[in-house]
Amino acid sequence: MFKFTSSHNTIGFKDKEVIGIIKMEKYPVNGKYPINDFKTGESWRLFKIMGEFVEGIDSLHDIGPAVSIFGSARTDCDHPYYKKAENLAAVFAKNGYSVITGGGGGIMEAANKGAATENADSIGLNITLPFEQKPNPYATTQIEFKYFFVRKVMFLKYAQAYIILPGGFGTLDELFETITLIQTQRIRKFPIILVGTEYWEGLIQWVKDKLLKENMISKKDLNLFHLLDDPDEIVKVVVDFNQEPII
Template sequence: MTKAPREERRQGPSLVRGKFLPDTTYDERLLDQRGSTEWLHMDPWRVLRIQAEFVEGFGQLADLPPAVTVFGSARTPVESPDYALGELLGKALSEAGYAVITGGGPGCMEAANKGARAAGGVSVGLGIELPFEQKLNDYVDLGIEFRYFFVRKTMFVKYSCGFVALPGGFGTLDELFEALTLVQTRKVTSFPVILLGTAFWGGLIDWVRETLLSTGKISEKDLDLIRVTDDVDEAVRVIVQADQERKVVPHDV
């Protein structure tokens, strides 16, 4: 006995049948002023928000000079030596001709933005919507607030020619290891990753060497992806050298 064909409908590139058939069409729901606004929070609509964030980020940042992204704890107090180190770093990067990009928050991020502003450089903050209040710091000249972490991370990488990590927590570690993964897998090339503060970062580097390397989770050359120093001038020299090497041997984008 031949089964009756199931009702079906084309929805753009999609084909739906049976229980997936909606009671109304997209046009009908779009033009109907009544009913729930829940559709504004559904995944297809989120795609447009995500697209808009990429467009806004690309548009705002496209004309930046060469830039370096600085990460570090939002909880660092102004009187901390780490805050002073961040100011020196921001100032030195600006004097070397680089825009300074941070997450735009307080603490070490504010310090780097402050140093960049004091040196007359370009100070950028890429903020993120969080469940607790955190506004862009007062030393950001160009600020963008993002809804989505992955869009923000794309901007950090696309518009930077290196990362410098000041002492920080989970957020800093997240950005650090994502950057290292991108360099290790050659998604980005000639991209220095520098940890500023040997006392803070030393234990992590020891663990990477004694646990990851010794058990074959990484290779010896992967350790060379990280530069650890207390010297702001050395950090800037590493970035400048990598930048010069990149210009000599250009890479496809």
């Protein structure tokens, strides 16, 4: 019997190969797609996935109130969006929130920096990619993932709000998947806040002009997200929502 010991649990297995998988080994990318990794049998791939879930839950289960902050990895440190993310994360930290990001550069780095400056838990959920993504130095807790869907569960499971700053396809993916999950009642409702009126107002207008007018969504679906800029107002929306009794 072989055992894998994390910081809180010991799990026993009968096969040594499984232990290597569960221990979150570094995965080579090199153009290979994780879902089609034929070097690993289907059963072993399940253990890889399980290992990522174990590591994530084990690392995050006691972090307390937290917000997940999203945005572009390409934003330079002197850009106003970077400064906005850093300041916003610091305000959340001062109000007792941990900050969870994708662990990379740009907006993610800024948010981790803002939280770390206020000595709050600053968490980075990094993903193995062939470009862009590398851990930033401001995440006091870094967890590595190979599978996007496992990483997404960690963002959702431990967040009391989603804070969406300007970003690209990855940011839009997180935004619309989460709206869909709330809309279809697959997850609990919580605040989704778009930060940056100038950046997001065109998208919101398109949602109204196309999706709503052509009856692709209901009018009430527009209440699933907020568009705000002021950090104190953003934090107030999150705090007030989470003080409401759950019926």
